[in-house]
Amino acid sequence: MFKQRVVFVHGAGSFGAAAWPKQHGMALQYDALFLRRHGFDAVAEPLETDFDADAGIVLRALDDDGRGSSGGHVVAHSQGAIAAMMAAVERPDLVHSLTLVEPACLSLTAELPATAAHRSLLQPLFDVRHNLSDEDFQREFVRRVFSAETTGAVTAESPRAARRLRLQAPAWEAPLQIVPGVPTLVLTGGWEPLYEEIAGYLRETGALHRTAPGGHRPHDSREGDGAIRSFIAEASRSRHARAS
Template sequence: MVFVHGPGRFGAAAWPHQHRLAGKYDCLFLRRHGFAPTAAPLPTDFQADMHIVLANLGEGGHVVAHSHGAISAMMAAVERPDLVRSLTLFEPACLSLTADLPATRAHRERLAPLYAARGELTDEQYLREFSWLMSGSRPGPLRTWQERREARRLRLQEAPWAAPLSIVPGLPTLVVTGGWEPLYEEVGEYLATTGAVHRHAPGHHRPQDRAEGHGLLAEFLPTLEQ
């Protein structure tokens, strides 16, 4: 079972509740391209992320992904449907699938100018404007090297609606959203029209960190063995 993180935490730290699955599954907690803990952040590379997922699947397995990590998870399933046995997507940022739907379109119109200008901004300037557009607040000065590194990584992230995505027909897929943000509900509802199971669990943008969200994953996996 391969776990693909979203923004912020990466590797095993991004999946604190899912470690318990290691008693039954061979669990691999990946780091996406540019998320090495001791190296400088790198720009988003959707293809590199996809190949990281595929390289860790061995002869095949289940893929569990969060937010932006769902992009490479879906790309891996399209590239090698013989290896990806199921997808579980928590709050998937698969916005290229819903580009023309209302919530995604509004999000793109709000964020696109900032993405276009990021080469002209410092990391701190970008972080402040991104936070303002996303949450209506601006963080204070960056005081530690970790904060500065995370700000750099954020500025280097590609817009999720730019990812080359398509649907994998017939693949067992569970989508879990938190019910707090129309953007992710729109993605979840769209994927449900393609055959995915869409469920809700509390936890804002990280429902996998709550017992309810983890429980949905734990209940979904045995159905794949029937």
């Protein structure tokens, strides 16, 4: 039986399947692919952000003629939403639906107050990021964004994670445009005005907006996971009905 493809695009932290613990089970119903963005690898050295390369990774995952049918649904978290939106603008025929979880699409809302305040807070840090150690950048980034200190056990992956974070380009530099005609769900955690502002902007362009507990990772909650699954199922039914 043919399974529709669902492509998962991670944010700035964990990557691949590890970024989507609640969505693993969707592989029973869908052809689920858990991507790794440019510069995210368990062995190779982290690389600087390349927005176009990330979008290309998403498009290659969708445009697989070997399945007998191209395209699929895209679910993206935080900075991964940038690649998802860029891919949908370039090839809307391949993107059956977009689910954007806490999307870091700051270049769309650059003139709005919460986004402008966020940029003013982080721009000075990004301006000097290449003069800081990986650990110093990570510590200051966490302090400014989450008003917290860096915590957690130090592992063999910790230095690479810190370096990868420092190499991430600021989201407000992404070349984003509104995606025309693609069914879109925006899922936020209701904890941070920045993401609610972005969600409000996307809602005004036609997106559906839902909130769920879980802070910056609402997809890890039962409610958030349920919202994602329900939206994709409905988008699949609607697409099938139009094709019939």
